[in-house]
Amino acid sequence: MNYHYNREKEAGGQQLAFKDNYYKLLCEREALKMQFLAQKSPVAAFVKNSLQLWYAAQWDKNDPSRIFYGYGLPQFAIMRQIERKRSLEGAREAEKTGKLSVFTEPFESMVQNIIRIGEELQDYYECETPYEALREFHTPGFANPFSASHIHALAKAVGDRQGQAHVDVPNIPQTTHDIIIGKMLELAEIDLHHNVELMNVEAPACLGYPESGIEKGVKLGLTYNADNPLKSLLNNWHEIGHACYRQFMPAGYMVAGRAMDESIAFMFEYHIGYSDEFLAFLLENGLEECGYDKAMLKAAFTTVDKNTKRIETNPLRHPVDIFVHSRFEEILVNEENVGQPPEAVFANVIEPFKNIFPDDYSFFQDAHTRGGIFGDREAYNAGYAGAFQIGTLMNVTLDNMVDTVKIIAKSRSEYFAPAIHRWTGKPLSIHYYMNWISETFDVPAFTPSTPHRENTFVIS
Numbered sequence: 305m306n307y308h309y310n311r312e313k314e315a316g317g318q319q320l321a322f323k324d325n326y327y328k329l330l331c332e333r334e335a336l337k338m339q340f341l342a343q344k345s346p347v348a349a350f351v352k353n354s355l356q357l358w359y360a361a362q363w364d365k366n367d368p369s370r371i372f373y374g375y376g377l378p379q380f381a382i383m384r385q386i387e388r389k390r391s392l393e394g395a396r397e398a399e400k401t402g403k404l405s406v407f408t409e410p411f412e413s414m415v416q417n418i419i420r421i422g423e424e425l426q427d428y429y430e431c432e433t434p435y436e437a438l439r440e441f442h443t444p445g446f447a448n449p450f451s452a453s454h455i456h457a458l459a460k461a462v463g464d465r466q467g468q469a470h471v472d473v474p475n476i477p478q479t480t481h482d483i484i485i486g487k488m489l490e491l492a493e494i495d496l497h498h499n500v501e502l503m504n505v506e507a508p509a510c511l512g513y514p515e516s517g518i519e520k521g522v523k524l525g526l527t528y529n530a531d532n533p534l535k536s537l538l539n540n541w542h543e544i545g546h547a548c549y550r551q552f553m554p555a556g557y558m559v560a561g562r563a564m565d566e567s568i569a570f571m572f573e574y575h576i577g578y579s580d581e582f583l584a585f586l587l588e589n590g591l592e593e594c595g596y597d598k599a600m601l602k603a604a605f606t607t608v609d610k611n612t613k614r615i616e617t618n619p620l621r622h623p624v625d626i627f628v629h630s631r632f633e634e635i636l637v638n639e640e641n642v643g644q645p646p647e648a649v650f651a652n653v654i655e656p657f658k659n660i661f662p663d664d665y666s667f668f669q670d671a672h673t674r675g676g677i678f679g680d681r682e683a684y685n686a687g688y689a690g691a692f693q694i695g696t697l698m699n700v701t702l703d704n705m706v707d708t709v710k711i712i713a714k715s716r717s718e719y720f721a722p723a724i725h726r727w728t729g730k731p732l733s734i735h736y737y738m739n740w741i742s743e744t745f746d747v748p749a750f751t752p753s754t755p756h757r758e759n760t761f762v763i764s
């Protein structure tokens with residue numbers, strides 16, 4: 305059997321080989337995950353789905369999804385889910401009590417399983433390391449143009465900005481917030497009648513795909529965050545970006561990996577979200593009445609706050625958070641830590657950036673890390689690059705954004721970097737993100753002195 309995989313290949317138009325039942329099982333998994341987020345907790349259904357995926361994987365292993373879900377014996381498939389659940393619960397407990405011990409054991413055995421799956425995928429993709437293979441699994445055709453020197457330059461800019469005064473903004477009542485969300489759904493042409501189901505969740509999210517015969521296969525979870533309703537609007541707008549992309553996917557196709565999914569969502573959240581026309585939209589539809597004006601919105605959107613543990617902070621610091629969490633995963637999965645416990649590994653990784661993170665910043669604050677979704681986090685930095693490259697080179701505005709997303713969704717591209725190249729006419733580059741950052745956050749323009757290799761990912 306030929307397992308050879310060519311990462312440069314552009315497979316536009318090629319339908320997934322494992323479509324039919326396997327694809328439906330994966331769609332079912334996405335719907336179930338969303339129900340977990342909505343606290344509907346269908347544990348039994350999730351366990352059943354895990355076993356179905358494992359079973360289907362036994363018949364043909366020549367597909368990365370089949371390797372991912374089919375690794376090991378059937379009891380391992382169940383155990384993996386239980387470990388993930390224990391790790392998630394342990395992390396929540398550790399966060400509350402400060403006692404790491406409740407989390408460490410399930411986390412470490414979960415990591416052992418991830419390593420084995422990474423090794424299986426490594427053979428399939430012919431990658432140099434298990435971590436690289438997991439990354440490729442989550443984003444086929446992966447590339448990340450951020451180098452360590454970009455990250456250090458961003459971290460320095462974050463440090464310079466954190467001393468500035470905090471901007472106090474007026475409250476936004478839920479009724480106003482929800483009216484704006486309704487208008488956002490209209491702007492993004494979200495089809496709530498056929499393709500997309502709205503759900504109420506604790507943290508906004510979007511999962512699932514349109515599938516023939518399945519009503520509202522895309523699940524869009526939105527929420528009102530009473531602590532920070534302004535940030536809440538942008539977070540929801542990000543998820544609406546995902547839903548817009550996913551609802552236009554032809555049935556039977558998937559996004560061009562997590563990195564492309566995030567490219568579209570970050571394009572909504574920042575390239576469009578920070579634009580003058582979008583600020584005017586927010587003001588007109590309720591924020592002016594709450595006491596906002598354009599200058600206040602701009603100031604609030606560019607605040608760089610040190611005391612946030614969530615890794616989704618602001619577009620200046622976020623890539624640094626993503627970098628440290630990804631590097632942490634890479635060290636664990638590639639077993640570079642030689643006996644060092646996870647907390648010591650994390651302490652080493654954040655050492656050069658310690659001044660910009662809160663004092664009690666920890667690795668289990670990342671939902672992906674504590675749930676064992678390794679190899680996925682780095683795709684968010686690739687997504688930052690993709691978002692601004694598409695936004696800038698395809699001249700995306702509030703008026704044409706849906707048409708742009710439609711073109712990309714319907715192209716049936718499966719490979720991230722080739723798809724970006726195809727749609728923007730240029731290879732994936734960090735240039736457009738860096739330009740936007742230096743303009744928006746008023747930091748010195750950053751010009752890398754030496755060209756860097758793709759996928760370079762080391763801390764100097």
Ligand SMILES: [Zn+2]
Nearest residue numbers: 542546566569
């Ligand atoms: Zn996202």
